[in-house]
Amino acid sequence: MEEEYLSLNLGDKRLDKRLKKIVSVMTKRGGTSLPDIFGNWSGTKGAYRFFSNPKVSSEKIIEPHSQATKKRLHQQETVLVLSDTTEIYYRKRDRVDDLGPMNSEYNQGLLLHPSIAFTTDGIPLGILDFKMWSRTELGANQNQAEEKCP
Known part of the structure; x- marks a missing residue:
């Protein structure tokens, strides 16, 4: 799943890097809440800051995955x-x-x-x-x- 986010562009390379880190942790650990997933305050706080950033939207986050899914459909x-x-x-x-x-x-x-x-x-x-x-x-x-x- 991480390779799906190589084309990500949130308009800020730091945000792109943070999302890739969040996706990596979430796919490896899963969980029901951000504190459960990250297991420490610094990771959790970073995720909260990321999701509250006005440049970040659910549509922008899902877009790379959605595009990769469409490619899989053709197979x-x-x-x-x-x-x-x-x-x-x-x-x-x-x-x-x-x-x-x-x-x-x-x-x-x-x-x-x-x-x-x-x-x-x-x-x-x-x-x-x-x-x-x-x-x-x-x-x-x-x-x-x-x-x-x-």
Whole structure:
């Protein structure tokens, strides 16, 4: 996966280098949170600073992987592209910008709708695209979600 990010260009070579390091650590260690993945405060803090940088966006991060996934598709006779909307919940006490209400006024979070390509044998080829958004109010964005996520 690291070779997919050789063409990365976030507009700052330091950011490119930081993302490559983050991807390397995440693919080797995995985990549920940045502190779990990095295992130390300096690595975790560096990742937090990276993700909060205004030059960094989820679209720019996923683009090299998405392009590599599209190349892998051409090597297959048949592919399956599966997608589903996932709700990502945050605790009310977590201070995270741009979250919206979820299933009640007490829950907040984001909606994520990835499109993931697989071979007919179930081998994942990668993420083709994803949309991420938050509701503006409880019960809102249903039409908006349908428009964004065909």
